[in-house]
Amino acid sequence: MSEYLVKSLAQLKALLQERNLASLKGLIAEAHPVDIAEFIKMLSIDESLIVVKQIEQPKAATVLTELDKELRSKILSELSDEEVAYQISEMVTDDATDTVSLLSDEIRPKIISLIEDKQHAKGIVELLRFGEDTAGGLMAKELVSVKEGWSVGKSMQEIKKQAENVHKIYSIYVVDKEDKLKGRVPLKDILINPEKTLIKDISILDIKHVSVHEKSEEVAGFMQKYDLESIPVTDELGRLVGRITIDDVIDIIKEEAEKDYQMAAGISTDIEYNTKLIKTIRARLPWLLVGTCGGLFAAYLIGGFTSIVESYPIMLIFIPLLQATGGNVGVQASAIVVQAIARNELKGRILKRLSGEMLLGLINGITISGIAIVISYFFFDITKKELIVIGLTIIAVIINSGIIGTIIPFFLNKKSIDPAIATGPFITTGADILGILTYFIIAKMLLIG
Amino acid sequence: MSEYLVKSLAQLKALLQERNLASLKGLIAEAHPVDIAEFIKMLSIDESLIVVKQIEQPKAATVLTELDKELRSKILSELSDEEVAYQISEMVTDDATDTVSLLSDEIRPKIISLIEDKQHAKGIVELLRFGEDTAGGLMAKELVSVKEGWSVGKSMQEIKKQAENVHKIYSIYVVDKEDKLKGRVPLKDILINPEKTLIKDISILDIKHVSVHEKSEEVAGFMQKYDLESIPVTDELGRLVGRITIDDVIDIIKEEAEKDYQMAAGISTDIEYNTKLIKTIRARLPWLLVGTCGGLFAAYLIGGFTSIVESYPIMLIFIPLLQATGGNVGVQASAIVVQAIARNELKGRILKRLSGEMLLGLINGITISGIAIVISYFFFDITKKELIVIGLTIIAVIINSGIIGTIIPFFLNKKSIDPAIATGPFITTGADILGILTYFIIAKMLLIG
Numbered sequence: 071m072s073e074y075l076v077k078s079l080a081q082l083k084a085l086l087q088e089r090n091l092a093s094l095k096g097l098i099a100e101a102h103p104v105d106i107a108e109f110i111k112m113l114s115i116d117e118s119l120i121v122v123k124q125i126e127q128p129k130a131a132t133v134l135t136e137l138d139k140e141l142r143s144k145i146l147s148e149l150s151d152e153e154v155a156y157q158i159s160e161m162v163t164d165d166a167t168d169t170v171s172l173l174s175d176e177i178r179p180k181i182i183s184l185i186e187d188k189q190h191a192k193g194i195v196e197l198l199r200f201g202e203d204t205a206g207g208l209m210a211k212e213l214v215s216v217k218e219g220w221s222v223g224k225s226m227q228e229i230k231k232q233a234e235n236v237h238k239i240y241s242i243y244v245v246d247k248e249d250k251l252k253g254r255v256p257l258k259d260i261l262i263n264p265e266k267t268l269i270k271d272i273s274i275l276d277i278k279h280v281s282v283h284e285k286s287e288e289v290a291g292f293m294q295k296y297d298l299e300s301i302p303v304t305d306e307l308g309r310l311v312g313r314i315t316i317d318d319v320i321d322i323i324k325e326e327a328e329k330d331y332q333m334a335a336g337i338s339t340d341i342e343y344n345t346k347l348i349k350t351i352r353a354r355l356p357w358l359l360v361g362t363c364g365g366l367f368a369a370y371l372i373g374g375f376t377s378i379v380e381s382y383p384i385m386l387i388f389i390p391l392l393q394a395t396g397g398n399v400g401v402q403a404s405a406i407v408v409q410a411i412a413r414n415e416l417k418g419r420i421l422k423r424l425s426g427e428m429l430l431g432l433i434n435g436i437t438i439s440g441i442a443i444v445i446s447y448f449f450f451d452i453t454k455k456e457l458i459v460i461g462l463t464i465i466a467v468i469i470n471s472g473i474i475g476t477i478i479p480f481f482l483n484k485k486s487i488d489p490a491i492a493t494g495p496f497i498t499t500g501a502d503i504l505g506i507l508t509y510f511i512i513a514k515m516l517l518i519g
Numbered sequence: 520m521s522e523y524l525v526k527s528l529a530q531l532k533a534l535l536q537e538r539n540l541a542s543l544k545g546l547i548a549e550a551h552p553v554d555i556a557e558f559i560k561m562l563s564i565d566e567s568l569i570v571v572k573q574i575e576q577p578k579a580a581t582v583l584t585e586l587d588k589e590l591r592s593k594i595l596s597e598l599s600d601e602e603v604a605y606q607i608s609e610m611v612t613d614d615a616t617d618t619v620s621l622l623s624d625e626i627r628p629k630i631i632s633l634i635e636d637k638q639h640a641k642g643i644v645e646l647l648r649f650g651e652d653t654a655g656g657l658m659a660k661e662l663v664s665v666k667e668g669w670s671v672g673k674s675m676q677e678i679k680k681q682a683e684n685v686h687k688i689y690s691i692y693v694v695d696k697e698d699k700l701k702g703r704v705p706l707k708d709i710l711i712n713p714e715k716t717l718i719k720d721i722s723i724l725d726i727k728h729v730s731v732h733e734k735s736e737e738v739a740g741f742m743q744k745y746d747l748e749s750i751p752v753t754d755e756l757g758r759l760v761g762r763i764t765i766d767d768v769i770d771i772i773k774e775e776a777e778k779d780y781q782m783a784a785g786i787s788t789d790i791e792y793n794t795k796l797i798k799t800i801r802a803r804l805p806w807l808l809v810g811t812c813g814g815l816f817a818a819y820l821i822g823g824f825t826s827i828v829e830s831y832p833i834m835l836i837f838i839p840l841l842q843a844t845g846g847n848v849g850v851q852a853s854a855i856v857v858q859a860i861a862r863n864e865l866k867g868r869i870l871k872r873l874s875g876e877m878l879l880g881l882i883n884g885i886t887i888s889g890i891a892i893v894i895s896y897f898f899f900d901i902t903k904k905e906l907i908v909i910g911l912t913i914i915a916v917i918i919n920s921g922i923i924g925t926i927i928p929f930f931l932n933k934k935s936i937d938p939a940i941a942t943g944p945f946i947t948t949g950a951d952i953l954g955i956l957t958y959f960i961i962a963k964m965l966l967i968g
Contacts, residue, residue: 102727102745104744104745104746226710229710230707230710230711233707233710233711234707234711236707238748239706239707257688257706258682258683258685258688261675261678261679261682262679262682262683278551294769294773295553296551296553297553297766299687299748299765299766316748316765316766316769317746317748317765320743320765320769320772323769323772323773324743324772324773324776327773327776327777327780328776328779328858330777330780331776331779331780331783331854331858332854332858334780334783334784334854335783335850335851335853335854335942336847336850336851337851337854337855347875347878347879347882350875350879351879351882351883354851354879354883355883355886355887357847357851358844358847358848358851358883358887358917359887359890360847361840361843361844361846361847362840362843362844362887362890362891364839364843365837365839365840365841365842365843365844365891366840366891366894366895366898368836368839368840368843369836369837369839369840369895369899370898370899372835372836372839373833373836373899379832379835383828383829383832384822386821386828386835386836386838387817387818387821387822387828387835388814388818389835389838389839390813390814390817390818390821390838390839390842390951390955391810391811391813391814391815391817391818392814393814393839393842393843394810394811394813394814394817394842394944394947394948394951395807395810395811395814397810397846397947398785398806398807398809398810398943398944398947399807401784401785401943402784402785402786402803402806402807404784405780405781405783405784405786406786409777409780409781426796426799429796430796430799430800430803433796433800434800434803434804434807437804438804438807438808438811441808441811442811442814442815445815446815446818449815449819450818450819450822468807493784494847494850495843495847498843498846498847499843502839502843506839
């Protein structure tokens, strides 16, 4: 939090304590809605309500949309039905719909009926039909469109009218008589062309668009790939029904990148700082059990090599070293493949990647093996033969773990399973077991023969 | 890659083989620049050059900016100086500057002098001064601005002129006589206000802006926080010198999220699918050495508890289980804290987070411990006392690892060190050593007394 925000928050709290509503109102009037939302997150629910009531419209609606759903619900539940309806009527349709969907089924129809602008209410009802993770669920109804048969002069008049309800214009979409999307016309071209020019003569046709049923992640990837600030959304008949703007998808882009990390860390759903305990257990415990089962299986394996364990007990103390090394290499290799898949850079060149990983494994393996042998020679009571076993195993484990770290996510991706699932506990557990097996096989060959 | 792209690529390759340049030109004319760039990545350098020469301007310049720097350099090196200058003159100043900076120091002045539009060349020279990771390095010179003293009518004329050079208008900035940034005026308001209205009467003052020296990551975070599609950039005198648009920072936002994951995976720089071997070794080997040293230290520790190891050899085979469990918990806990820090949600509530993590550790620990005891009881030749040691150690290890996974990134963040450094090998190594110590201390207390 910046110094400015810390100072303002202290001021705000002091004013709340003094119940100095006039000064409070002044302070809030100067603050940015995003900052006000940040302040509210730090306050008690009672204090929040006092603050919310001091914010003028349409700023109050913007502040509400900036709050997370839990807090927004809490505040809404303390307002009267009329106040809730009023807040919602000041929001853009996509935010309004998200907010309406926070209301209970019983109260929802009543709130919607209290919205004065019937067009707005109709838009919300329409958007409520769509799944949250589809283009329909992301889009807003507010947009500027012109008919292909209109002149530039008439379009200008219409744009002025429509622009009143649209926060940011982005593109001006072109539709036909049946509202089917035909293309777009840059505002710039409307400004610089003579009044009589027909829209269809200056339209850009075949523009990128998405269907209402397209998945949010696809929309986000698409907008990012083609550098689009906004994209029109069409229904089954090809009619223009809404638009999605870049600020709606930035969070999705970020979440996608964060999700890979969470999977790699062995967390299956989006756990935030203050997620409830039971949800956290469900997201974390299953991944831990993977490691537990792997560990028990490793114990079983080690128990099976009694001849080595009994004759060469010193070999056991190096297992943590092999396990740590194998796990680290596996996680590195899989992270590279998973990020390449996420960036769409994989393009089937698995063999090249695999040979690169093996060469790297050989170099890293020899280096680490050399270091481990030298240190072990000086610090442990160990024979030359035992040192050779450990050295060779380290090299083998690094190469093996690199291979499984590369192949498994690649294979999962081929089978349309999210490869990120294989980057955390699964990879380290696999590397552990393979490492222990390799160790004892090499030991058996060289020590017992 | 979508079906459409795969098909087009096959077609393109066939046309290249036939040297059918006319049809090739037709195919390329229909394709989106982003898609053409994707095709080029799949071709040999000779084929790429043939394709690049078939693209009409300004599309060719856009395609070039979509290519990664390595490939772009290669293609530029095959073009004549005049062709390079021409491509650069068709790019927006920020992309043009990035491209010019790919040229060698000897050739750079010559290429810049060949750019016909002297204003454009001057803009590039100005932008070259700024570091790549600063607002100055991100911004473009192209923008639309009006003077505060102008009327709406005069502004409209000026906007039309300026708009010719600007791909997307976003905001119209308002400056004073000395070009100092005063605010912005929505295009909408220029459209709906009478011609004689003065700009200063309809301006929005005190708008968010950044200094040319601001760090890219800060700019990205700022634009994301306040939902800005573009932000004006000012120099030391407060003069408007450029603007940064959201598409310039989306990659930074994504990279920030990806970077945390890479650090957690034990990779220190941005390794891509085809990064050179030596760079990859430098990015990966040091992290592996952390694990190696940890493993050797663990071996040393285990060797120190000879009394237990000799009397209770079975205890050794459970070390991989403890290690896997501790590592997994540590990675989970640290990932949550690191992501909370990245999202700016931490707000110093470390004690609450820590107690939550400990409670969770207790529940997960008892569950996993119970499962491990039951399985071990049936599958291993083990005494009750030994089972109790293992069960208690699992619980202790899970709680301990959760605590260090929470505290270490929090502490590093306090010390202004990137906390992500502590999410991979460092955490698992720390958890390993603490786990083994705990194990033998509990074993010594319960088994040997």
